[in-house]
Amino acid sequence: MTHVTDTDLNAQAVVLGRRLQQAGLLLVTAESCSGGWIAKVMTDIAGSSAFFDCGIVVYSYEAKQRLLGVRAQTLEQSGAVSRETVLEMVSGALVNSGAGFAVAVTGIAGPGGGSVDKPVGSVWIGWKRRGGYADAELFQFDGDRDAIRRQTVATALDGIARRL
Secondary structure (H helix, E strand, O other): OOOOOHHHHHHHHHHHHHHHHHHOOOEEEEEOOOOOHHHHHHHOOOOHHHOEEEEEEOOOHHHHHHHHOOOHHHHHHHOOOOHHHHHHHHHHHHHOOOOOEEEEEEEOOOOOOOOOOOOOOEEEEEEEEOOOOOEEEEEEOOOOHHHHHHHHHHHHHHHHHHHO
């Protein structure tokens, strides 16, 4: 899945938007390493207000805390790129929106910023339906910054579709 095109992402978003609308759900995104790209792909579709509520881009620890309610203790103990953080991000996105489904991403898109424990390409994605339990998965994507971000968006959209 290293090579994901704009056409691929648009096709995914069109199908997903239709499914969200049929389910009567609005989507909220909480994005770090993807920089709002999930929200962009979803809102590139005409009529997206029928299935998209809002997107929150949070890079700094402070923004994650203030806008999503991520606890300082979580960030200090686990770091921004962690299961604990993405679960708090996805839950906070639902609390702070009118959406019925949330997706959150946090990771290291590179080219720098990686470590032995968290190499470049490490991305946590979390999903949650209002009233349900959040779940999260760790992915290891390959390629340059653009490729890693594209794979993140495609995988996030696929995860929403699988959970509808």
